[in-house]
Amino acid sequence: MKIVIIKYNAGNIRSVTFALERLGEEAIITDDARLIRQADRVIFPGVGEASSAMRYLREKGLDEVLRNLDQPVLGICLGLQLMCKYSQESNTHCLGIFPATVGRFNHDLKIPHVGWNQLYNLKGPLFNGLDEGSFVYFVHSYYAELNNHTVAQSDYGHPFSAAIQYNNFIATQFHPERSGKTGEIILKNFLSL
Amino acid sequence: MLAKRIIPCLDIKNGRTVKGINFENITDVGDPVEMGRLYAEQGADELVYLDITATHEKRKTLPALVRRIAKNLNIPFTVGGGVSQVEDAEVLLENGADKLSINSAAIRHPEIITKLAQRYGSQFVVVAIDAYCKNENWEVYINGGRKPTGRELFSWAKEAEERGAGEILFTSMNHDGTKNGYAVSALKKMAEERGIPVIASGGAGKKEHFKTLFETTKTEAALAASIFHYGEIPVPGLKHYLANEGIMVRV
Numbered sequence: 001m002k003i004v005i006i007k008y009n010a011g012n013i014r015s016v017t018f019a020l021e022r023l024g025e026e027a028i029i030t031d032d033a034r035l036i037r038q039a040d041r042v043i044f045p046g047v048g049e050a051s052s053a054m055r056y057l058r059e060k061g062l063d064e065v066l067r068n069l070d071q072p073v074l075g076i077c078l079g080l081q082l083m084c085k086y087s088q089e090s091n092t093h094c095l096g097i098f099p100a101t102v103g104r105f106n107h108d109l110k111i112p113h114v115g116w117n118q119l120y121n122l123k124g125p126l127f128n129g130l131d132e133g134s135f136v137y138f139v140h141s142y143y144a145e146l147n148n149h150t151v152a153q154s155d156y157g158h159p160f161s162a163a164i165q166y167n168n169f170i171a172t173q174f175h176p177e178r179s180g181k182t183g184e185i186i187l188k189n190f191l192s193l
Numbered sequence: 194m195l196a197k198r199i200i201p202c203l204d205i206k207n208g209r210t211v212k213g214i215n216f217e218n219i220t221d222v223g224d225p226v227e228m229g230r231l232y233a234e235q236g237a238d239e240l241v242y243l244d245i246t247a248t249h250e251k252r253k254t255l256p257a258l259v260r261r262i263a264k265n266l267n268i269p270f271t272v273g274g275g276v277s278q279v280e281d282a283e284v285l286l287e288n289g290a291d292k293l294s295i296n297s298a299a300i301r302h303p304e305i306i307t308k309l310a311q312r313y314g315s316q317f318v319v320v321a322i323d324a325y326c327k328n329e330n331w332e333v334y335i336n337g338g339r340k341p342t343g344r345e346l347f348s349w350a351k352e353a354e355e356r357g358a359g360e361i362l363f364t365s366m367n368h369d370g371t372k373n374g375y376a377v378s379a380l381k382k383m384a385e386e387r388g389i390p391v392i393a394s395g396g397a398g399k400k401e402h403f404k405t406l407f408e409t410t411k412t413e414a415a416l417a418a419s420i421f422h423y424g425e426i427p428v429p430g431l432k433h434y435l436a437n438e439g440i441m442v443r444v
Contacts, residue, residue: 116238
């Protein structure tokens with residue numbers, strides 16, 4: 001299986017590569033549009049800041065490439081937020097794949113939301129074999145609101161989208177590559193879509 | 194609901210895991226990668242690796258070790274002890290570290306916190322603070338607890354947050370190695386004052402100490418070393434105990 005991890009100016013993508021290696025899969029990290037279009041699976045990771053990430057994607061023409069992919073695509077963390085239509089972080093217009101907006105947690109709880117939190121209202125193939133209440137690892141200050149395409153929610157002060165799916169596009173706010181055995185099941189489910 | 198985190202800390206010297214009792218009397222307890230994997234399987238929520246190698250050799254050895262850890266571990270881990278400038282951080286992150294803990298370097302050059310947070314995001318930056326309490330005044334120490342700085346603990350924690358730290362790892366030197374429990378009153382104050390998560394360190398000796406910590410403070414995570422390394426309190430037993438006591442943990 002040809003797996004591509006999209007390279008852009010966003011933090012730690014090494015851990016995604018290593019997680020795939022543990023599942024016996026090799027991935028290439030690239031910003032080459034041709035290689036991305038040809039891949040069987042595309043992973044869009046990212047930890048970083050929304051506006052500079054979007055600027056980079058636009059400069060490379062990767063925004064259009066991403067929107068037009070028809071193979072399974074998995075966004076992770078900032079990847080999920082960039083797949084929404086708009087983020088409050090630096091007032092950024094994002095890819096608009098999901099009809100959701102991204103806001104900043106605005107309550108008395110600690111920010112960033114760091115640690116293991118539970119998933120509820122699990123829907124769809126990404127969560128095959130997992131129970132309601134499964135724990136996954138989150139690190140984020142911004143979140144996507146609940147919407148018609150939310151396939152898992154979590155709660156931090158209020159409910160938010162922990163995962164979103166629209167057609168071939170799936171994204172998780174949490175880090176499956178750092179979520180122990182639960183995360184491995186989710187990555188395997190993505191690879192077998 | 195967000196779970197309270199249990200974090201084994203592995204001190205690394207020359208590529209091996211050691212545990213310092215009161216920052217001295219080091220005993221070798223094993224291979225860092227294997228121990229990390231074992232802890233992950235046992236249900237540890239996160240790991241902290243602290244490189245206490247004194248020589249400059251670690252500039253070469255630590256990135257390779259971090260890479261090995263990242264390849265083998267499926268939970269997050271923090272690396273400390275190898276960062277004195279932004280370039281060090283970059284190398285460790287590129288090799289797969291999830292977070293970096295900075296201690297002495299942050300006191301010497303506080304702007305490093307800001308630089309790292311701007312470049313990689315606050316979530317990468319854990320500011321570790323060692324402090325000693327004398328006459329009800331908490332003073333920050335650096336160089337592995339050997340050098341007093343004159344800085345007051347709570348104001349330094351506040352500055353660290355304002356400069357962009359994503360978490361604070363607070364070790365009470367009065368409690369570290371005593372196994373008499375965490376510095377609960379200081380942790381209560383810090384966790385209430387700060388808007389970022391606080392990790393408690395120093396003093397865990399019994400399961401009850403974790404319960405007291407989580408029931409009486411808003412601390413998000415508890416770190417310990419020897420009680421885990423020597424099998425005195427296995428992680429699974431600790432987590433089941435806390436769950437039975439009504440504390441939210443991942444089991």
